[in-house]
Amino acid sequence: MDLEKLVDDYISAWNRRDSSGLLALMHDGVAIYNAFWMESSVGRHAANYLRDILDEDIHWYKQVGDVIDFGNGVAFRYSAHELTDSTGGRTVFEGAEVLNVQDNKIITVSDYYCDPDRSALLEVAKLTAIRHGLSKYVKSGLHAVK
Numbered sequence: 001m002d003l004e005k006l007v008d009d010y011i012s013a014w015n016r017r018d019s020s021g022l023l024a025l026m027h028d029g030v031a032i033y034n035a036f037w038m039e040s041s042v043g044r045h046a047a048n049y050l051r052d053i054l055d056e057d058i059h060w061y062k063q064v065g066d067v068i069d070f071g072n073g074v075a076f077r078y079s080a081h082e083l084t085d086s087t088g089g090r091t092v093f094e095g096a097e098v099l100n101v102q103d104n105k106i107i108t109v110s111d112y113y114c115d116p117d118r119s120a121l122l123e124v125a126k127l128t129a130i131r132h133g134l135s136k137y138v139k140s141g142l143h144a145v146k
Helices: 003-015 019-024 046-054 118-130 133-142
Strands: 026-034 039-042 059-068 072-082 093-102 105-112
Touching: 003 019, 003 059, 003 072, 003 093, 019 026, 019 046, 026 046, 039 046
Parallel strands: 026 105
Antiparallel strands: 026 039, 059 072, 072 093, 093 105
16 A cells, blocks of 8 residues: 555645545544643544534645655654645644544554654554454444553
């Protein structure tokens, strides 16, 4: 699987406010964790959760730096910009996304609002893979935090 293309497709779907496009990239049992809001959603509830987030989102995003392939997924940094700022000149906030992949589909999404360097982001990715990437828990219906 081309993980850089996955990240491009993922960011593009966010910027288009395309929940169907995002869900097409995701496993049916996907677990989504938003660290800022301390919210999580799993499986069929993820579709409604994504639609709600996209309806409220007032930013567009761009990747910052390289995509980090950590074996069973990918981590990347992003910057968020106001919708009216088409040049991307002023960054509103930065964050990091960790996507665990199983069977060429995203099985977990962990979103962190932070500004980690590459080594810190790799550590976050490893932690996320351990805590949220265990499909036996995702399939049982437990949310990502549990």
